Amino acid sequence: MYDVIVVGARCAGAPTAMLLARKGYRVLLLDRATFPSDTISTLIIWQTGVAKLKRWGLLDKVVKSGCPSITRFTMDLGDFPLSGWGPPADGAAESYAPRRTVLDKVLVDAAVTAGAELRDECSVRELVVEDGRVVGICGTTKEGATFTEQARIAVGADGKHSVVARAGKAPAYSQHASRSCFYYTFWEDLPCDGYEVYWPEGKRYILKIPTNGNQVLVVVVWPHDEFTAFRADVERNYMATLGLAPELADSIGSARRISRILGTGDVPNFFRKPYGPGWALVGDTGYNKDPITAFGISDAFRDAELLAQALDAGLSGLQQLDQALEGYEQKRNAVAMPLYEHTLSVANYQPHSPKSFEVRAALRGNQVDTDRFFGAIASTVPRNEFFNRENIQRIFRQAATWAKDTAERG
Ligand SMILES: Cc1cc2nc3c(=O)[nH]c(=O)nc-3n(C[C@H](O)[C@H](O)[C@H](O)COP(=O)(O)OP(=O)(O)OC[C@H]3O[C@@H](n4cnc5c(N)ncnc54)[C@H](O)[C@@H]3O)c2cc1C
Numbered sequence: 001m002y003d004v005i006v007v008g009a010r011c012a013g014a015p016t017a018m019l020l021a022r023k024g025y026r027v028l029l030l031d032r033a034t035f036p037s038d039t040i041s042t043l044i045i046w047q048t049g050v051a052k053l054k055r056w057g058l059l060d061k062v063v064k065s066g067c068p069s070i071t072r073f074t075m076d077l078g079d080f081p082l083s084g085w086g087p088p089a090d091g092a093a094e095s096y097a098p099r100r101t102v103l104d105k106v107l108v109d110a111a112v113t114a115g116a117e118l119r120d121e122c123s124v125r126e127l128v129v130e131d132g133r134v135v136g137i138c139g140t141t142k143e144g145a146t147f148t149e150q151a152r153i154a155v156g157a158d159g160k161h162s163v164v165a166r167a168g169k170a171p172a173y174s175q176h177a178s179r180s181c182f183y184y185t186f187w188e189d190l191p192c193d194g195y196e197v198y199w200p201e202g203k204r205y206i207l208k209i210p211t212n213g214n215q216v217l218v219v220v221v222w223p224h225d226e227f228t229a230f231r232a233d234v235e236r237n238y239m240a241t242l243g244l245a246p247e248l249a250d251s252i253g254s255a256r257r258i259s260r261i262l263g264t265g266d267v268p269n270f271f272r273k274p275y276g277p278g279w280a281l282v283g284d285t286g287y288n289k290d291p292i293t294a295f296g297i298s299d300a301f302r303d304a305e306l307l308a309q310a311l312d313a314g315l316s317g318l319q320q321l322d323q324a325l326e327g328y329e330q331k332r333n334a335v336a337m338p339l340y341e342h343t344l345s346v347a348n349y350q351p352h353s354p355k356s357f358e359v360r361a362a363l364r365g366n367q368v369d370t371d372r373f374f375g376a377i378a379s380t381v382p383r384n385e386f387f388n389r390e391n392i393q394r395i396f397r398q399a400a401t402w403a404k405d406t407a408e409r410g
Helices: 013-022 047-055 059-064 100-114 163-167 224-232 234-242 246-253 296-315 321-346 354-363 367-378 389-409
Strands: 002-007 027-030 073-076 081-084 117-119 122-130 133-141 146-156 172-176 180-188 195-198 205-211 215-223 262-264 269-272 279-281
Touching: 002 013, 002 133, 002 296, 013 027, 013 100, 013 296, 027 100, 047 059, 047 296, 059 100, 073 367, 081 367, 100 117, 122 146, 122 163, 146 163, 146 296, 163 279, 172 321, 180 224, 180 234, 215 224, 215 234, 224 234, 234 246, 269 321, 279 296, 296 321, 354 367, 354 389
Parallel strands: 002 027, 002 146, 027 117, 073 195, 146 279
Antiparallel strands: 073 081, 122 133, 133 146, 172 269, 180 215, 180 262, 195 205, 205 215
């Protein structure tokens, strides 16, 4: 009998298991994968997520893996490249984009070191339910043997197509179909100055992200309604999209591609009620969104902390478990919903408004506000603190004053 069984051992499951094991709970952590192993992801961890790694004592391991820090963000919407970097979050000034083979292994090892029992290469098939309450899981080993384990609560951290969410009949809300498709591969000998985003000719996103081994992840993002067209010739469409950004196309010419192109159009947007009798959900299982704003990993870390706190309160008897889990859902949604709505609007693939180009032009040469602009993208500056009427008008006034002074000086 375990206190908690966690199904899924990546960004959401492993930290949840680690935090509960550190509090002395008996935790079983299951995954059908083995570690290290890769998964579809474009790797960015913003400062908010890095702050969690630091707090958990795991950031050093990511740094020691040879993952470069990111302290510069350049965004070129076809007008000009605007560069800056947002303020720190909880003492974390830098961002990182570790390979998932590195990050997920660090997280799983930390859970095991904390005392969680790891069973990899085990698939959970269904939940065991007694009197309407989940009391355990039923799984299969890679050799095909079936097993059953019992726990006071089963946590689904098994991704967006979760067995736990399905078995618990977790209601979904604020749902929207996939809006983007992502294709990427890794390059060597490609210059990359931090996180670079291009929106050439107002048609597609191209992202450049430095990762382990001096490699650069180059991602191409298309609207989901063109997914079938993209898939029809992945190689040609990927390379043709890079060709839309001439400065990138030049440097790609002398770089070396080191893996095949991977991608997906399976990026649905939803919230799920993250708890029920004997079960709870965390990470993509409970809340999934388009990766275009790159917050899945950081949000999974946050929700792992929130869920571990709620489970500790409920399992220790400090609070009714249901009440603690209701608080978990409320806290998650209060933080997640504004970002979710913003993410949906970015993944709308509408042309950027003339106003947004005016704001960018006004920020040119104003590094303090440019840094706060990038902070608003990385969620280290509240979006409504930057993107409010007074602040934007102040930036326009400042730009006008500087332009006048410059003209007067000749
Ligand atoms: C194209 C793309 C790009 C992305 N880019 C970024 C980015 O740049 N930055 C960012 O922060 N986020 C990004 N994300 C999102 C990020 O990858 C996810 O939010 C994150 O991986 C969620 O972690 P998780 O632990 O909830 O789920 P997952 O990473 O999906 O892990 C679920 C685990 O559960 C296991 N599992 C599933 N079913 C079972 C079962 N029945 N039995 C046993 N084990 C099971 C799986 O093997 C897997 O290991 C991206 C996502 C995609 C698709």
